[in-house]
Amino acid sequence: MQSDNSTLDSYWMPFTANRDFKAAPRLVVAADGHYYRSEDGRQIYDAFSGLWTSGLGHCHPHIADAVRAQVAELDYAISFQVGHPKAFELAHRLADLAPDGIDHVFFCNSGSEAADTSLKLALAYHRAKGEASRTRLIGRERGYHGVNLGGISVGGIVPNRKAFSGALLPGVDHLPHTFDLGRNAFSRGLPKHGAHLADELERLCALHDPSNIAAVIVEPVAGSAGVLPPPEGYLQRLRDICTRHGILLIFDEVITGFGRVGAAFAAERFGVTPDIINVAKGLTNGVIPMGAVLVRAEIYDAIVQGPPHLIELFHGYTYSGHPVAAAAGLAALDVYEEDGSFAQARVLEPVFEEAIHSLADHPKVIDVRNIGLMGAVELSPGPDGPGARALEAHKLCFWEEDLMVRNGGETLQFSPFLNSKPEDIQRTFTSVRRALDRVQ
Numbered sequence: 001m002q003s004d005n006s007t008l009d010s011y012w013m014p015f016t017a018n019r020d021f022k023a024a025p026r027l028v029v030a031a032d033g034h035y036y037r038s039e040d041g042r043q044i045y046d047a048f049s050g051l052w053t054s055g056l057g058h059c060h061p062h063i064a065d066a067v068r069a070q071v072a073e074l075d076y077a078i079s080f081q082v083g084h085p086k087a088f089e090l091a092h093r094l095a096d097l098a099p100d101g102i103d104h105v106f107f108c109n110s111g112s113e114a115a116d117t118s119l120k121l122a123l124a125y126h127r128a129k130g131e132a133s134r135t136r137l138i139g140r141e142r143g144y145h146g147v148n149l150g151g152i153s154v155g156g157i158v159p160n161r162k163a164f165s166g167a168l169l170p171g172v173d174h175l176p177h178t179f180d181l182g183r184n185a186f187s188r189g190l191p192k193h194g195a196h197l198a199d200e201l202e203r204l205c206a207l208h209d210p211s212n213i214a215a216v217i218v219e220p221v222a223g224s225a226g227v228l229p230p231p232e233g234y235l236q237r238l239r240d241i242c243t244r245h246g247i248l249l250i251f252d253e254v255i256t257g258f259g260r261v262g263a264a265f266a267a268e269r270f271g272v273t274p275d276i277i278n279v280a281k282g283l284t285n286g287v288i289p290m291g292a293v294l295v296r297a298e299i300y301d302a303i304v305q306g307p308p309h310l311i312e313l314f315h316g317y318t319y320s321g322h323p324v325a326a327a328a329g330l331a332a333l334d335v336y337e338e339d340g341s342f343a344q345a346r347v348l349e350p351v352f353e354e355a356i357h358s359l360a361d362h363p364k365v366i367d368v369r370n371i372g373l374m375g376a377v378e379l380s381p382g383p384d385g386p387g388a389r390a391l392e393a394h395k396l397c398f399w400e401e402d403l404m405v406r407n408g409g410e411t412l413q414f415s416p417f418l419n420s421k422p423e424d425i426q427r428t429f430t431s432v433r434r435a436l437d438r439v440q
């Protein structure tokens with residue numbers, strides 16, 4: 001059915017310019033491997049792997065089969081006081097994949113829920129240890145931790161907070177962001193300058209006293225804010241300060257997990273182990289919504305105490321460990337392992353780096369950033385004001401280049417498949433160049 005505007009009106013689209021979209025809808029109706037099919041029958045190459053979600057490609061047969069079988073065998077299982085085997089198996093496999101010491105898994109349904117769950121676990125942990133004064137939470141400017149009230153409180157993307165400022169959590173501070181166009185523009189991989197920005201955490205410790213601070217949450221590579229790889233040495237410095245002061249370090253790996261930076265987790269790639277890792281997206285290759293919070297044994301052991309017949313943690317979701325999501329997660333982990341997807345991504349990284357930096361000489365480009373298979377091209381603002389140029393480039397790519405590219409603010413963002421063909425990565429940036437030539 002060809003859509004007309006009246007059938008599109010009811011759906012209030014998320015993070016979308018609704019009226020602009022509905023005036024000329026960009027609809028996809030199917031997907032297979034590395035391509036979407038648009039409503040008007042075009043094959044559209046997906047240069048964003050879904051929404052950072054689908055690193056193995058769309059409609060992967062192994063995952064699709066697992067989901068089909070599961071939905072017919074056990075569609076839903078009550079999640080409180082009763083379990084089903086696949087949730088336990090998936091938790092076990094995730095614990096195996098995680099850095100040493102991180103070995104318990106709490107399931108939720110999205111990255112936003114993972115963020116709020118991780119903050120609650122941090123508070124519950126300190127309280128259980130007799131340090132109930134540790135309630136302050138520290139996020140970072142330009143951080144994205146989803147859209148729930150906890151996540152936007154520690155998050156640092158201004159428009160995501162602005163309308164809701166009356167409901168933000170009290171007792172939250174933000175570290176400075178690490179974006180430094182003046183010194184780090186066109187860096188390849190980790191920028192050289194900025195490790196000292198982690199020392200701002202020491203300043204907050206001096207201000208509040210560490211005995212009042214529960215946790216620091218950061219994305220190892222800030223994603224939504226336009227791919228900001230951490231300056232060399234920065235994450236280790238955060239780790240050291242947290243360790244020194246008994247503060248939990250949470251890595252939000254919703255984007256960086258499952259191969260996106262050429263390893264199972266950014267923690268592994270950068271050799272810095274946090275206390276908690278949040279995941280979602282690639283956990284099921286985007287096929288079924290699922291998130292998870294992976295924690296150190298000390299956290300589980302501190303909270304899971306008291307009379308054994310009593311509930312230890314008053315938290316959980318109707319769909320925690322959902323059977324179909326768990327089946328999708330297990331199948332995705334099978335494929336990651338069998339295909340060697342994380343190593344595959346690492347091999348593609350230099351190809352991607354060359355290709356994305358080929359845009360560095362474009363007159364409308366003021367920065368190019370990349371790490372693993374994450375990349376952003378920062379545009380100078382056009383005559384139509386902030387964000388217009390990137391949105392126009394996204395639309396030109398969709399309509400004229402049969403290419404799905406993500407725009408966010410002044411950036412175009414790229415998240416190639418872990419199993420991309422090198423020539424497709426190269427072709428992506430030839431198309432983007434043509435689009436940039438044409439935008440206002």
Ligand code: PXG
Pocket residue numbers: 051052109110111112113115144145146147219223224225252253254255280281406408413
């Ligand atoms: N944490 C991080 C680091 C994320 O990237 C979330 C939490 C929230 O996950 P859910 O599943 O609740 O959306 C995310 C999600 C973009 C973009 O364009 C990125 C996300 C969401 C929407 C857009 O980069 N990341």
Ligand code: PLP
Pocket residue numbers: 316317318319
């Ligand atoms: N609202 C109401 C009225 C509910 O009964 C429930 C769960 O039982 C929720 C919200 C939370 O839903 P979920 O567990 O899917 O997050």
